[in-house]
Each structure stands twice: as C-alpha cells, then as structure tokens.
Amino acid sequence: MIWNEKIECASRDEMAAIQSERLITTVKRIYHNIPSYRAKMQEKGILPGDIKSVENLKDLPFTNKTDLRDNYPFGMFTVPMSEIVRLHASSGTTGKPTVVGYTRNDLQMWAEVVTRSLCMAGIHKNDIVQVAYGYGLFTGGLGLHYGTENLGATVIPISGGNTKKQIQLMQDFGSTAIACTPSYALYLAEAMQEIGVDPESLKLRVGIFGAEPWSENMRKEIEAKLKIKAIDIYGLSEIVGPGVSCECVHQKGMHVNEDHFIPEIIDPETLQPVDPGVIGELVFSTITKEGIPIIRYRTRDLTRLIYDTCKCGRTLVRMEKCMGRSDDMLIIRGVNVFPSQIESVLLEMSETEPHYLLIVEREGTLDILKLMVEVQEQFFSDEIKELEALRKKIRNNIQSTLGISVDVKLVEPKTIERTAGKAKRVIDNRKI
Amino acid sequence: MIIKQVSVFLENKSGRLNEVTQILGDSGINISAFTIADTSDFGILRLIVSNPDKACEILKQNRFSVKTTDVVLAKTSNQPGSLSKLLKILSEGGSFIEYMYAFSMEQDSATIVIRPASIQKCVEILQNHKNDFLFHEGDFLL
Numbered sequence: 410m411i412w413n414e415k416i417e418c419a420s421r422d423e424m425a426a427i428q429s430e431r432l433i434t435t436v437k438r439i440y441h442n443i444p445s446y447r448a449k450m451q452e453k454g455i456l457p458g459d460i461k462s463v464e465n466l467k468d469l470p471f472t473n474k475t476d477l478r479d480n481y482p483f484g485m486f487t488v489p490m491s492e493i494v495r496l497h498a499s500s501g502t503t504g505k506p507t508v509v510g511y512t513r514n515d516l517q518m519w520a521e522v523v524t525r526s527l528c529m530a531g532i533h534k535n536d537i538v539q540v541a542y543g544y545g546l547f548t549g550g551l552g553l554h555y556g557t558e559n560l561g562a563t564v565i566p567i568s569g570g571n572t573k574k575q576i577q578l579m580q581d582f583g584s585t586a587i588a589c590t591p592s593y594a595l596y597l598a599e600a601m602q603e604i605g606v607d608p609e610s611l612k613l614r615v616g617i618f619g620a621e622p623w624s625e626n627m628r629k630e631i632e633a634k635l636k637i638k639a640i641d642i643y644g645l646s647e648i649v650g651p652g653v654s655c656e657c658v659h660q661k662g663m664h665v666n667e668d669h670f671i672p673e674i675i676d677p678e679t680l681q682p683v684d685p686g687v688i689g690e691l692v693f694s695t696i697t698k699e700g701i702p703i704i705r706y707r708t709r710d711l712t713r714l715i716y717d718t719c720k721c722g723r724t725l726v727r728m729e730k731c732m733g734r735s736d737d738m739l740i741i742r743g744v745n746v747f748p749s750q751i752e753s754v755l756l757e758m759s760e761t762e763p764h765y766l767l768i769v770e771r772e773g774t775l776d777i778l779k780l781m782v783e784v785q786e787q788f789f790s791d792e793i794k795e796l797e798a799l800r801k802k803i804r805n806n807i808q809s810t811l812g813i814s815v816d817v818k819l820v821e822p823k824t825i826e827r828t829a830g831k832a833k834r835v836i837d838n839r840k841i
Numbered sequence: 842m843i844i845k846q847v848s849v850f851l852e853n854k855s856g857r858l859n860e861v862t863q864i865l866g867d868s869g870i871n872i873s874a875f876t877i878a879d880t881s882d883f884g885i886l887r888l889i890v891s892n893p894d895k896a897c898e899i900l901k902q903n904r905f906s907v908k909t910t911d912v913v914l915a916k917t918s919n920q921p922g923s924l925s926k927l928l929k930i931l932s933e934g935g936s937f938i939e940y941m942y943a944f945s946m947e948q949d950s951a952t953i954v955i956r957p958a959s960i961q962k963c964v965e966i967l968q969n970h971k972n973d974f975l976f977h978e979g980d981f982l983l
C-alpha cells in the first residue's frame with residue numbers, strides 16, 4: 410500500500426514545484442533566525458530573494474555537524490522554546506551531543522514519513538510491530554513508535570535489549586514486524602538458536618533495520634536466519650530521525666521522502682554536485698521543518714541517487730545503501746577512492762565479507778596503492794595459477810571500476826587486524 | 842588409488858611451515874609427504890596425512906585457509922627410467938598433469954602423487970597398466 414500516493418507518485422515536475430515553494434520559505438526562515446547561517450549566505454553574496462526555485466539549492470552554503478555543535482544547545486532553532494514540544498540528542502563521539510528540537514507540526518510530519526516508510530516495507534494496519542530500537546534521546550525508538558501508531562498498526566514499545574523477553578513477546582504476542590539495528594537482528598537470531606526457538610514458528614515476516622551501515626551480505630544472513638524480509642531504513646537526527654528514506658519491498662534503493670528532505674550528491678573534494686548516478690557524499694536540506702530546519706547538511710554518507718520510477722510505482726527518488734563515509738576518502742593520483750568501492754569490487758567476486766586493508770605509500774612523487782586481501786576459503790585454490798589469476802582479476806576489476814592501478818597482495822586469514830566493531834580499512838603512510 | 846590431499850595457503854614468512862606441522866603433530870596427525878609450491882609472495886603447502894578430514898578441521902580452527910583436493914597415487918619401481926615410463930603412458934593416454942611429487946617409504950618402490958586435470962582419465966590409464974603402476978589399497982601404510 411502507498412500511504413500518500415499523491416506525493417509518493419508525483420511527477421518530477423510536480424515534485425520540483427513542491428520543493429521550490431518549500432525551499433524558498435525555509436531559506437527565508439533560516440536567514441532571518443540563524444545568525445551563523447545568515448553570515449555564511451552574506452559571505453557568498455546570496456540573499457533569500459536569490460532563491461527562486463530548487464535549481465538554486467546548489468548556490469547555498471553547506472551546514473556541517475560542527476555548526477550544530479558550535480550552536481549548542483538551541484542556537485539553530487528557528488522558533489521560541491515555547492513552540493518546541495520535544496528534544497532529541499545524538500551522542501557525539503567527541504564533545505557535546507547534537508540537540509534537535511521538534512514543534513508539534515514537526516512531530517506530525519515525522520510520523521507521516523515513518524508511516525510512509527512502514528507502508529513501503531509492506532507493513533499495514535493489521536501488523537504488530539515490535540519496536541526494539543532504544544527509546545529515549547535517540548530518535549530510533551520514538552520515531553518508529555509514532556509512525557506505527559499513525560499507520561494504525563499495533564506497536565509493542567519494548568525498546569532495546571532484554572533479548573529473552575523480546576523473543577518471548579514475539580511468541581506470545583505474535584509480532585509480525587520488528588524494528589531494530591541490523592546487528593541486533595543477527596544477535597536475536599543467534600539467541601533464538603541458543604534457546605531453541607525456531608524462527609519458522611514465529612509470525613515475524615518483516616524487519617525494519619537502520620541506524621548503522623550494513624551490507625547486502627548481512628541482509629542475506631538476516632533474511633536466512635530469521636526467515637523474514639529485511640528492509641533498510643535511513644535517517645539521522647539532524648534531519649529528522651528514521652524515515653528520511655526507506656526501501657520498498659523491491660529492495661532496490663531507499664525512497665527519499667523528498668517533499669520534506671531534498672537529497673543532493675556532491676563530490677566531497679570539490680563540493681560540486683555530481684552527475685546523476687555518480688557516487689558521492691549525500692547532502693540533505695529539510696524544507697518543512699520548523700524547529701531546526703537545515704540547509705545542505707553534509708551527512709558524510711556515500712551513496713548515489715536513482716531517479717527512475719520504481720517497480721512499486723513510487724516516483725520518489727531512491728538512494729542506494731550507503732557505501733561508507735566520505736571521511737574515509739583517499740585521493741590517489743588525483744582520483745577519489747573510497748574504501749567501500751574496493752569492498753564492492755571484492756564483494757562481487759565472493760560470497761562472504763572480504764577482509765582487506767588498503768595501504769597508501771608515497772614513493773618519490775608517486776602515490777602507490779597496495780591492497781592486502783585475506784585468502785579466505787572462498788578465494789583459496791590449490792593451484793598457484795588460480796591464485797595468480799585471482800590476484801590479477803582483483804587488480805583488473807579495481808582498475809576498470811576505479812581507474813586506478815593497485816598492487817594486490819594475497820595474505821593469510823587473520824593477518825589483518827580486527828578491531829572491535831569497525832574494521833580498520835586504510836593506512837595512509839604518505840607524509841604530505 | 843584416489844586419496845585426499847590437504848592444501849594450505851601460506852604467506853612467505855618465517856615460521857609458518859613450522860606452525861602448521863606443530864598443529865598437526867599436536868593432534869596426532871602424521872605427515873607422509875609434503876611439497877611447497879611458491880611464488881615471491883605466497884605458497885601452497887600440499888600434504889598427504891594420516892587423517893585429512895581431521896587435519897583440515899584443525900587447521901581451519903587455527904584460521905588457516907585449507908582445502909582438500911583429490912589426488913591419484915601411483916606406484917613405480919625404484920629403478921632408473923621407471924618415472925619416465927609412467928609419464929609416457931600418462932602423456933600418451935592424454936592425461937594432463939597439473940602438478941606431481943613423489944615420496945618413498947619402501948626400498949623397492951616409490952609413491953607418486955599426481956594431480957591430473959581429470960582424475961577419472963588418469964585412473965583409467967593406470968588401470969590399464971595395473972601391474973606396473975596401480976596403487977592398491979594395501980600398499981599405502983600411513
């Protein structure tokens with residue numbers, strides 16, 4: 410079911426008209442209420458009157474996470490606190506958290522986009538949705554909660570953790586959907602196996618997973634272990650929380666609720682918009698938010714946009730699964746290289762998650778890119794010529810995808826250091 | 842006779858071979874023969890052991906990349922020219938050899954490990970020269 414067909418299936422022209430009108434209003438609102446952004450616009454010599462349509466979006470200055478921190482806690486709110494009905498905050502890994510405030514209208518809009526997302530995932534009002542995201546300052550729990558209520562489905566507000574109880578309620582209440590992080594979904598699957606609960610015996614049929622990056626392989630694993638359809642939902646608290654975009658049942662990219670959040674892709678180096686379909690950094694502008702509207706927020710997430718109409722009938726632009734972070738970008742001999750691109754090349758060649766390490770050295774004036782790849786079972790052959798062929802194939806595939814030559818070295822499993830959580834993928838030894 | 846050979850991926854680093862042999866020794870697995878094929882960066886250690894499945898499992902537990910490959914065992918007499926004779930019949934029969942190595946446990950004969958492109962073809966040829974080269978179950982004492 411499509412929740413808001415008029416918007417979700419609008420033509421590109423209709424969408425551009427909606428976006429233009431809303432963008433103009435939002436830019437005025439920010440210019441007149443946020444001194445730091447006004448200063449940025451003045452510096453570029455842009456006045457609110459210069460913004461005549463969505464075409465002018467690319468002329469506007471960016472907003473960075475540091476802008477939110479510098480204006481901690483409420484400096485970027487464009488309404489008095491009496492209008493703010495809720496606060497959320499994301500824990501910063503360094504220093505202060507990022508605080509966001511919502512007006513009553515903001516909360517209504519948020520519930521609407523989450524409801525659309527749930528419908529995209531194939532959830533309807535007869536479903537019982539177990540929300541196992543944390544409830545609290547984090548946007549995951551409450552975001553999914555109100556979207557589910559707005560849809561008219563039944564919400565189980567169990568919050569995160571307490572795995573045994575999660576499984577027990579799935580059995581007793583007959584939950585048909587679960588919302589949590591993909592890693593917790595895998596953890597749940599393992600816990601079920603441990604206590605002898607067969608996922609087939611549950612009514613669970615779909616999972617809405619987000620709040621952390623996850624691969625296609627992880628999707629396959631979750632789907633196989635929990636016997637459900639695993640749907641990717643995207644969001645960040647600076648924009649609204651979960652529901653900025655979400656996959657439909659075709660799982661071919663996440664539909665962006667672009668009548669509220671305009672996505673752009675830029676080259677993280679030149680900061681210029683890239684051609685449609687090219688990978689780059691995702692940038693969002695909120696165009697209906699009242700509490701804390703944000704123009705051209707640099708998410709640092711890497712992806713690309715797909716403008717074709719989806720099989721589901723929605724015209725909402727789709728963003729591919731995020732392929733890493735622009736913070737990890739390397740510039741080698743003038744070419745932008747994202748470790749995630751290397752990873753996709755390796756993934757295409759095997760069934761399981763590859764372990765690899767990129768090492769960049771500078772010899773004289775030349776940058777040398779070395780790639781160490783662990784020879785896991787799926788790569789291992791008993792014959793030297795096969796392994797040499799593998800090495801050559803990796804080299805050629807990277808050369809043709811990225812346009813850059815790389816020295817490939819095959820190493821034993823366990824050679825590349827694993828750190829808890831995020832694996833270290835790049836060592837840059839260049840002294841520049 | 843067809844048996845399972847254990848292959849292990851090794852980087853060219855000192856101490857790696859010792860680590861493998863120690864792991865196998867500690868698990869009571871006997872190595873009858875081995876060979877190393879190497880390049881400047883890495884090598885493949887190929888082993889004939891008393892219990893290939895167990896060896897494979899233990900090495901996997903120790904996070905080596907391991908696999909088993911079927912190889913053909915042939916027997917030649919311990920005399921000048923006998924290896925040449927074996928190669929001649931294989932070549933004439935159209936059996937292409939990926940690699941091979943030999944070991945000897947008895948005075949009057951040598952054991953040849955052959956990895957042919959086609960196991961079936963190789964075995965067929967050897968069957969036709971039963972008395973000269975075919976390895977019998979009982980000949981192999983690990």
Ligand SMILES: [Zn+2]
Pocket residue numbers: 656657658659664719720721722723
């Ligand atoms: Zn769709």
